[in-house]
Amino acid sequence: xxxxxxxxxxxxxxxxxxxxxxxxxxxxxxxxxxxxxxxxxxxxxxxxxxxxxxxxxxxxxxxxxxxxxxxxxxxxxxxxxxxxxxxxxxxxxxxxxxxxxxxxxxxxxxxxxxxxxxxxxxxxxxxxxxxxxxxxxxxxxxxxxxxxxxxxxxxxxxxxxxxxxxxxxxxxxxxxxxxxxxxxxxxxxxxxxxxxxxxxxxxxxxxxxxxxxxxxxxxxxxxxxxxxxxxxxxxxxxxxxxxxxxxxxxxxxxxxxxxxxxxxxxxxxxxxxxxxxxxxxxxxxxxxxxxxxxxxx
Numbered sequence: 001x002x003x004x005x006x007x008x009x010x011x012x013x014x015x016x017x018x019x020x021x022x023x024x025x026x027x028x029x030x031x032x033x034x035x036x037x038x039x040x041x042x043x044x045x046x047x048x049x050x051x052x053x054x055x056x057x058x059x060x061x062x063x064x065x066x067x068x069x070x071x072x073x074x075x076x077x078x079x080x081x082x083x084x085x086x087x088x089x090x091x092x093x094x095x096x097x098x099x100x101x102x103x104x105x106x107x108x109x110x111x112x113x114x115x116x117x118x119x120x121x122x123x124x125x126x127x128x129x130x131x132x133x134x135x136x137x138x139x140x141x142x143x144x145x146x147x148x149x150x151x152x153x154x155x156x157x158x159x160x161x162x163x164x165x166x167x168x169x170x171x172x173x174x175x176x177x178x179x180x181x182x183x184x185x186x187x188x189x190x191x192x193x194x195x196x197x198x199x200x201x202x203x204x205x206x207x208x209x210x211x212x213x214x215x216x217x218x219x220x221x222x223x224x225x226x227x228x229x230x231x232x233x234x235x236x237x238x239x240x241x242x243x244x245x246x247x248x249x250x251x252x253x254x255x256x257x258x259x260x261x262x263x264x265x266x267x268x269x270x271x272x273x274x275x276x277x278x279x280x281x282x283x284x285x286x287x288x289x290x291x292x293x294x295x296x297x
Contacts, residue, residue, distance in 0.1 A: 047233030098124030160277025
């Protein structure tokens with residue numbers, strides 16, 4: 001009799017334990033659904049969302065890159081600095097090393113670099129070894145200074161960026177940054193200003209990842225190939241004329257968000273032009289649905 005009672009009690013205990021486990025699992029799943037409602041079955045017609053960095057994610061050119069370049073010039077003992085308006089004109093040249101090369105070719109090279117082995121320039125960079133080494137070293141130092149500025153919080157994200165990034169992640173849309181800037185600098189900006197979780201969702205196609213920089217379409221075509229998506233199914237967010245040219249040459253839909261230096265540029269070929277992505281309470285804000293509508297138009 002005692003053995004039967006023991007077996008009965010053991011059986012009842014096992015049933016109770018099973019019920020408790022099922023309740024815990026159900027509660028956990030319900031909590032997950034409440035925490036991540038947008039991920040449950042969300043989808044999008046976008047194959048990929050590709051962001052430029054400077055001027056799109058953050059308005060970095062005037063108060064980030066320009067300041068960093070000028071600090072390098074000071075450290076090198078040069079007697080010039082790039083003013084706000086002058087730097088705006090220099091931004092028409094894609095790439096930091098290329099930008100310095102264009103400036104020195106137009107205004108004269110620093111002392112010690114005035115008698116090169118050749119004046120030839122290849123893909124925007126000097127062929128002369130000494131000049132090439134100079135711009136490479138200066139750009140490396142400038143990148144380090146820029147990363148310090150970003151980490152200090154001097155350069156904030158533009159409005160609406162986090163909201164749109166979150167919508168893309170929640171809808172399982174692959175996201176990437178396609179920039180002429182140094183990859184380390186771009187990664188630092190995204191990781192510092194967006195957080196580790198969002199950072200881990202991004203792919204990066206930056207700097208010298210392609211031989212031809214914007215306005216050539218190479219970086220966007222590389223992104224599409226790497227993500228295994230059709231260019232025509234991608235949406236690019238750019239802020240400059242050369243970026244727009246690159247996106248359209250790649251056969252992609254392009255939204256332009258104008259920035260400090262680009263408001264007066266010609267964006268006639270853009271699919272849409274806005275002042276900013278905008279926060280949810282703004283008069284005009286861009287959502288993933290707006291990008292899908294642009295793609296379908």
